[in-house]
Amino acid sequence: MNLQNRTILITGGSAGIGLAFALKFAELGNEVIVTGRRQRVLEEVKAKYPKLHTIQSDVADPAQIAGLAARVKADLPKLDVLMNNAGIMLYKNLRAPATDLAALMTEVNINVGGVIGMTSAFIDILTANKGTVINVSSALAFVPLPAAPIYSATKAAIHSYTQSLRFQLEESGVEIIELMPPAVKTDMTAALPEGAISLITTDELVKQSFASLKAGALEIRPGQSKTLARMRRLAPDFINGQLWKASRKLVPVAVGQAG
Numbered sequence: 513m514n515l516q517n518r519t520i521l522i523t524g525g526s527a528g529i530g531l532a533f534a535l536k537f538a539e540l541g542n543e544v545i546v547t548g549r550r551q552r553v554l555e556e557v558k559a560k561y562p563k564l565h566t567i568q569s570d571v572a573d574p575a576q577i578a579g580l581a582a583r584v585k586a587d588l589p590k591l592d593v594l595m596n597n598a599g600i601m602l603y604k605n606l607r608a609p610a611t612d613l614a615a616l617m618t619e620v621n622i623n624v625g626g627v628i629g630m631t632s633a634f635i636d637i638l639t640a641n642k643g644t645v646i647n648v649s650s651a652l653a654f655v656p657l658p659a660a661p662i663y664s665a666t667k668a669a670i671h672s673y674t675q676s677l678r679f680q681l682e683e684s685g686v687e688i689i690e691l692m693p694p695a696v697k698t699d700m701t702a703a704l705p706e707g708a709i710s711l712i713t714t715d716e717l718v719k720q721s722f723a724s725l726k727a728g729a730l731e732i733r734p735g736q737s738k739t740l741a742r743m744r745r746l747a748p749d750f751i752n753g754q755l756w757k758a759s760r761k762l763v764p765v766a767v768g769q770a771g
């Protein structure tokens with residue numbers, strides 16, 4: 513991937529991995545726009561890093577995606593990179609019936625619906641500008657973390673979708689990249705018990721990922737992500753069991769359930 517003179521939109525760029533990538537892209541001289549749902553957090557980001565453009569937008573809301581696309585195409589017609597990074601992870605107890613079936617789909621709507629909707633809304637400008645899509649899935653696309661079952665399924669879905677996208681766009685001049693981070697120390701992983709799963713810092717993720725981006729990699733598996741992919745091939749039962757062991761304490765206890 514060419515890392516300079518780009519205009520880059522990063523969903524969920526107000527914190528964690530998205531913000532770390534935004535700052536690195538900005539440091540390399542690129543124009544960077546970050547989005548998120550919370551206006552207050554975006555204002556804090558803007559105050560701290562005035563070079564970043566911030567726009568409030570929820571990837572789970574098709575009307576907000578359409579509004580964002582119209583605004584960016586009008587104001588920033590050189591946009592040529594979309595990083596679909598916004599995501600959430602929830603721990604779920606699958607043994608208990610959900611009290612709210614619609615709420616059960618939140619991760620699907622953000623992690624899958626958001627990526628599909630944003631890609632569709634921006635594919636015309638990305639094609640016109642011979643751009644790049646970076647979809648952020650996860651090492652959990654290979655091996656689920658059973659305490660976060662819906663989240664893990666959404667990341668497997670993004671891995672599949674990204675491969676199809678790459679095939680369909682192979683003669684369009686649009687480059688399709690998938691970033692599959694291992695566990696990274698961000699707000700998302702704050703509830704993980706100390707030592708249960710080893711975490712890398714966003715700095716380390718950025719360092720490894722940018723080396724791969726620079727080298728032209730299309731599927732980027734930093735740190736333990738590579739190991740998980742290999743283990744999934746060599747010893748699937750073992751590695752699936754290990755992730756269950758590491759995460760079972762995170763399954764919420766349901767009312768009236770002994771565990």
Ligand SMILES: NC(=O)c1ccc[n+]([C@@H]2O[C@H](COP(=O)([O-])OP(=O)(O)OC[C@H]3O[C@@H](n4cnc5c(N)ncnc54)[C@H](OP(=O)(O)O)[C@@H]3O)[C@@H](O)[C@H]2O)c1
Pocket residue numbers: 523524525526527528529530547548549550551553569570571572596597598599600601622626648649650651692693694695696697698699700701
């Ligand atoms: N951390 C890890 O260990 C890890 C590992 C593998 C993959 N990933 C993936 O990396 C991506 C970033 O994760 P992270 O760890 O950096 O999470 P994070 O620190 O919790 O940050 C998530 C960002 O996404 C935004 N966001 C959440 N829902 C959104 C929505 N509906 N529309 C727009 N923005 C939204 C958040 O801002 P608002 O809340 O204000 O909207 C925030 O800016 C996610 O796709 C995650 O699945 C993370």
